[in-house]
Amino acid sequence: MARIVAEYELESPLPLEHAAEVIAGEQSSGTFVRLPGETDDLRARSGARVEQVTVQETRASPSLPCKRQGDQCQRGRIRISWPIETMGPSLPNLLATVAGNLFELAEVSALRLLDVTLPSAFADAYPGPAFGVEGTRRLTGLAEGPLIGTIIKPSVGLSPEDTASLVQRLAESGIDFIKDDELQANGPACPLADRVNHVMRVVNNHADKTGKKVMIAFNITGEIDEMKRSHDLVRDTGGTCVMVSLHSIGLAGMTAIRRHAELPLHAHRNGWGLFSRSPDIGISYVAWQKFWRLAGADHLHVNGVANKFSESDDSVIASARAVATPLFGEGPDYLAMPVFSSGQTALQMGASMAATGSNDFIFCAGGGIMGHPDGVAGGVASLRQAVEAVQDGVSLEDHALHRPELAAALKAFGRQVQ
Numbered sequence: 001m002a003r004i005v006a007e008y009e010l011e012s013p014l015p016l017e018h019a020a021e022v023i024a025g026e027q028s029s030g031t032f033v034r035l036p037g038e039t040d041d042l043r044a045r046s047g048a049r050v051e052q053v054t055v056q057e058t059r060a061s062p063s064l065p066c067k068r069q070g071d072q073c074q075r076g077r078i079r080i081s082w083p084i085e086t087m088g089p090s091l092p093n094l095l096a097t098v099a100g101n102l103f104e105l106a107e108v109s110a111l112r113l114l115d116v117t118l119p120s121a122f123a124d125a126y127p128g129p130a131f132g133v134e135g136t137r138r139l140t141g142l143a144e145g146p147l148i149g150t151i152i153k154p155s156v157g158l159s160p161e162d163t164a165s166l167v168q169r170l171a172e173s174g175i176d177f178i179k180d181d182e183l184q185a186n187g188p189a190c191p192l193a194d195r196v197n198h199v200m201r202v203v204n205n206h207a208d209k210t211g212k213k214v215m216i217a218f219n220i221t222g223e224i225d226e227m228k229r230s231h232d233l234v235r236d237t238g239g240t241c242v243m244v245s246l247h248s249i250g251l252a253g254m255t256a257i258r259r260h261a262e263l264p265l266h267a268h269r270n271g272w273g274l275f276s277r278s279p280d281i282g283i284s285y286v287a288w289q290k291f292w293r294l295a296g297a298d299h300l301h302v303n304g305v306a307n308k309f310s311e312s313d314d315s316v317i318a319s320a321r322a323v324a325t326p327l328f329g330e331g332p333d334y335l336a337m338p339v340f341s342s343g344q345t346a347l348q349m350g351a352s353m354a355a356t357g358s359n360d361f362i363f364c365a366g367g368g369i370m371g372h373p374d375g376v377a378g379g380v381a382s383l384r385q386a387v388e389a390v391q392d393g394v395s396l397e398d399h400a401l402h403r404p405e406l407a408a409a410l411k412a413f414g415r416q417v418q
Helices: 016-026 038-046 091-098 121-125 132-140 161-173 192-210 224-236 246-260 284-296 311-322 347-357 374-391 396-401 404-416
Strands: 003-012 049-061 073-083 110-115 147-151 178-179 215-219 242-245 265-266 279-281 299-301 335-338 362-364
Touching: 003 016, 003 049, 003 091, 003 396, 016 049, 016 073, 016 110, 016 192, 049 246, 091 192, 091 284, 091 396, 110 284, 121 279, 132 215, 132 335, 147 374, 161 192, 161 374, 192 215, 192 362, 224 242, 224 246, 224 404, 242 246, 246 265, 246 284, 284 299, 311 347, 335 347, 347 374, 347 396, 374 396, 374 404
Parallel strands: 110 279, 147 178, 147 362, 178 215, 215 242, 242 265, 265 299, 299 335, 335 362
Antiparallel strands: 003 073, 003 110, 049 073
């Protein structure tokens, strides 16, 4: 019988073995009291099973408010498994099982979901990314090297015509990838249909002249039927990518648009800090990203090295590597393309390439391109020159001696990433 396995970091004022059994019962066949219908046979067939408990430390007080009292709190790791027959290979129901009514249990004073291991039935049920690295490279015409990208800035306030004008300048600078900001969707100030039509006219004209078609990730986040219509509009105007905000549309929305889509799905994780910021409660990105890769994300944001948010570089690197790690031992790999963003400039390019161990990622620099002293062309050039420096094994400073765009980036942004 195939089983789903989840690993957690758990803290409790009660012995960890007891708290783990409470979680296993609550998240399967049990409740706060043993019921007449909960027979030993039923528990053996359908109940969750505590596979391992490892106490790592003892603390004097609970990390989070907790109803249960004790002289001290134990903290460590637990592993729990479930028979897949109870839920089937269903991502929404998997999430309800491994990350449902357990964080708020009275016996829990801290809990984080660290990882999930899934049986191959999920690979049979979900197609995963349709494009990933290979498809993205094919559509952009970039066979090697990181994809140099940016975000439309200002995030909101530009008209469709203003947006198209900015895209034209970016396309002429040689950029590979441009995305809408997650705040810019389909509001009356800049309707998606008008934005798509104006922008794609610029993109298509540029492609006709140069042979290079910039990939634009239009934000289609919305109701499911609306997203399908928006996707079709982008496709029919010659677009090559659409973007969705994962937490806004949910797993069911993501799988619905994946089954409809004929374009890569650029998956934005805005809101993930809600699950990640605290060391005492939430979901690790290592576990979280697996759900969305199965649901069909082709590109997944992983924040950025030396970013403007609170996430550590170690966490960013682990996230980037997780996205590019096969999900199953056999069969499809379900690999997605990591997207570095958040305060990125030429200075972080080397660390990003080292983090992934490859060039298969999108490097989105908003201010690093838009805020470059020489304008967007200088910003794009500085990023290309940073890639050259890493590939040639020379320092950015040495490489910048005869490359004014890179030199200007080092001077303008050096202090901000220290």
